Amino acid sequence: MAEVQGGNCSHNGVGDEGLVPKKRAGLWIPYRGCWLTPEAVKSVKLVEEQFQARSDDVLLVTYPKCGTTWLKALAFTVTNRRLHTVAGDDAHRHPLLARHPQDLVPYLEMPYRQLQQHPVAELEELASPRLLSTHLPVTLLPPSVLHLGCRVVYLCRNPKDVLVSLWHFINKVNQKYTIDKAFELFCKGETVYGPIWEHCLGFWNKAAVSSSESESDSRRTVLFLKYDEMMAQPVEHVKMLAEFLRVPFTDEEVSSGVVEDVVRLCSFDKLKSVPVNSSGVCDRIGGLPMENSSYFRAGKVGDWANHLTQEMANKLDAIVEEKLTGSGLTF
Numbered sequence: 001m002a003e004v005q006g007g008n009c010s011h012n013g014v015g016d017e018g019l020v021p022k023k024r025a026g027l028w029i030p031y032r033g034c035w036l037t038p039e040a041v042k043s044v045k046l047v048e049e050q051f052q053a054r055s056d057d058v059l060l061v062t063y064p065k066c067g068t069t070w071l072k073a074l075a076f077t078v079t080n081r082r083l084h085t086v087a088g089d090d091a092h093r094h095p096l097l098a099r100h101p102q103d104l105v106p107y108l109e110m111p112y113r114q115l116q117q118h119p120v121a122e123l124e125e126l127a128s129p130r131l132l133s134t135h136l137p138v139t140l141l142p143p144s145v146l147h148l149g150c151r152v153v154y155l156c157r158n159p160k161d162v163l164v165s166l167w168h169f170i171n172k173v174n175q176k177y178t179i180d181k182a183f184e185l186f187c188k189g190e191t192v193y194g195p196i197w198e199h200c201l202g203f204w205n206k207a208a209v210s211s212s213e214s215e216s217d218s219r220r221t222v223l224f225l226k227y228d229e230m231m232a233q234p235v236e237h238v239k240m241l242a243e244f245l246r247v248p249f250t251d252e253e254v255s256s257g258v259v260e261d262v263v264r265l266c267s268f269d270k271l272k273s274v275p276v277n278s279s280g281v282c283d284r285i286g287g288l289p290m291e292n293s294s295y296f297r298a299g300k301v302g303d304w305a306n307h308l309t310q311e312m313a314n315k316l317d318a319i320v321e322e323k324l325t326g327s328g329l330t331f
């Protein structure tokens with residue numbers, strides 16, 4: 001895996017729309033079943049036209065606020081652990097101590113490709129096998145990703161925690177975005193990259209097809225993960241992730257505690273404490289500089305209870321349950 005990928009931090013904002021329009025919430029537009037800002041739509045179209053997948057690409061796919069930063073840190077650390085050891089004399093040189101996890105694995109659609117002179121050049125320059133990330137739903141993935149059967153790690157999270165996390169994040173740029181407004185839009189599915197249930201279901205169904213068509217686990221093309229389960233059993237999940245990424249831990253690594261070292265290095269508390277994550281500002285989207293620390297808020301399962309009323313929770317649960325009926329996917 002290439003050493004370090006992606007991430008150009010710039011402090012100068014470009015344009016006036018980002019993850020959420022600054023003046024008021026709810027200016028996303030529906031684009032082929034997915035709510036995006038007009039600027040994001042332009043970028044997605046460019047990616048669709050110009051990005052060429054390679055058969056050994058691995059995509060980390062998340063709906064926003066489902067644990068993208070954590071998954072990027074884990075996947076990068078697991079795949080590069082021979083080059084960058086997680087324990088021992090060289091551990092203090094690990095890239096995670098010098099760069100934000102968001103910048104170690106580039107997004108397909110961000111920073112907005114129309115803002116680059118050569119829209120996908122940054123991605124083309126990466127050595128194979130590439131580790132890439134995206135928030136795009138399955139329906140908007142570049143066609144070559146699907147044709148080549150690129151492997152996908154999909155991480156989802158309880159929608160109530162996603163709503164609260166997204167609301168906090170968006171509030172960093174839009175002070176007037178109340179929890180009531182966020183809740184109303186989220187329940188309608190009108191949130192960035194939403195509806196969340198369509199996003200999750202798309203990859204849940206793809207995972208089901210992939211496992212029914214594969215004779216063995218090693219041929220599966222989708223690994224479907226849940227944040228809450230990963231938080232409860234991180235060691236087991238990191239082993240599973242390594243298997244899927246085709247860099248399984250050896251018996252010796254397991255017995256010497258390398259898996260636990262990876263879990264510790266990528267833990268919320270550890271990453272939050274690293275200066276590159278706790279200070280500074282970076283524009284990873286295009287026109288939306290954000291504090292690096294905004295990707296490390298609570299890092300908890302069930303924080304929704306501190307922000308949503310029981311009535312709100314019941315309503316969102318009922319909507320999600322109804323949307324997922326018959327799929328086998330539950331939260």
Ligand code: PAP
Nearest residue numbers: 064065066067068069070165267268296297298299
């Ligand atoms: P993105 O989708 O916007 O790129 P993402 O990392 O999914 O970012 O969102 C941040 C959420 O992941 C935050 O959740 P919270 O608001 O509920 O706290 C953040 O705390 C959480 N997060 C970041 N790093 C970790 C980690 N190492 N372990 C667990 N959760 C994490």
